Amino acid sequence: MSDVDVPHILDNPALASLTGPHARFAERRGRVLRYPVDVSPWLALPDDPGPDDWADLAALAGPGAEVPLPGFRGELPPGWEITFRMEGVQFVDDGLAAAPEPEAVRLGPADVPDILDLVARTRPGPFEARTIELGTYLGIRRDGALIAVAGERLHPPGWTEISAVCTDPAFRGEGLATRLILAVAHGIRERGETPFLHTSAGNTNAIRLYESLGFRLRRRTAFLAARVPERLGEGSEPVPVA
Structure with missing residues (x-):
């Protein structure tokens, strides 16, 4: 089985x-x-x-x-x-090279308007006014502008979902999403938990990225x-x- x-x-x-x-x-x-x-x-x-x-x-x-x-x-x-x-598909950590990201900053309630603006332009999935309360959200800013985000959403015991992964289109190709995913995963691992995530089954670019980072397909949903x-x-x- x-x-x-x-x-x-x-x-x-x-x-x-x-x-x-x-x-x-x-x-x-x-x-x-x-x-x-x-x-x-x-x-x-x-x-x-x-x-x-x-x-x-x-x-x-x-x-x-x-x-x-x-x-x-x-x-x-x-x-x-x-x-x-x-x-959709669900992926679980199967050997991520999780590591802190020196350029990342922890985001808080004051950053929510900037996160909502970036999410509206990149559409990574739902992010509401209080979503940031669910866990740690990290971002990268350049010249004050928020250009990339990733954070934590669902939190089953022993697991934490990585979510809201998005990058300003003007800064894609720099590996910012990868760096933030690995940084968020590092924080999850530091708590003794295991990262997982969801994405659309048709989002082949994201799936290719997640598999290359060390995520394994667990189930289709x-x-x-x-x-x-x-x-x-x-x-x-x-x-x-x-």
């Missing part, structure tokens, strides 16, 4: 985070947990969601809301509508979102999610 067939803490990393090191962020209704929306869009269903869990998610999000369902496989209840789907029905019980057929 391969490691992707055995239950693993990284199979539901948001749940492991929100019931573990990130429990202070958790908003809960029944068995459904989520981060505050200004921290992260990630939410966590139990591994075996039933009708009560879907009702709790609907109550937590509100009628007509769009909710992310990262990694979900199964069937959505009748009336729920898939609004977004992207195939999917990033999807669905719309909560305006009234629960609408629709007659469940919605399959491959």
Whole structure:
């Protein structure tokens, strides 16, 4: 049996985070947990969601809301509508040459406007007003301008996700993303934890970079979102999610 067939803490990393090191962020209704929306869009269903869990998610999000369902496989209840789907991959540290980065500075709340501007221009994935509270974020500035960022997001026990890796287009080709990834990984390793990350299955450039650095593909996943029905019980057929 391969490691992707055995239950693993990284199979539901948001749940492991929100019931573990990130429990202070958790908003809960029944068995459904989520981060505050200004921290992260990630939410966590139990591994075996039933009708009560879907009702709790609907109550937590509100009628007509769009909710992310990262990694979900199964069937959505009748009336729920898939609004977004992207195939993804999860990589884990398998021999990174992690090292500090002398040019990197630790970013804080005062840097959030600059991070949001860089994220808006480079689109590495969601970054909200309070995302920086999830862990260590490092950046590189040139002449005062923030030109590259990488940081920590999900935090299952013993693991930390590297996220928000982005570089100003004018400075690509200098290896800034690589240096920041290895610097963030160094900090994770210093805590005795293991780095991991997610990206789109179609982002071949990023995948090639991660593999060259020493990340190993652990599993394929999917990033999807669905719309909560305006009234629960609408629709007659469940919605399959491959």
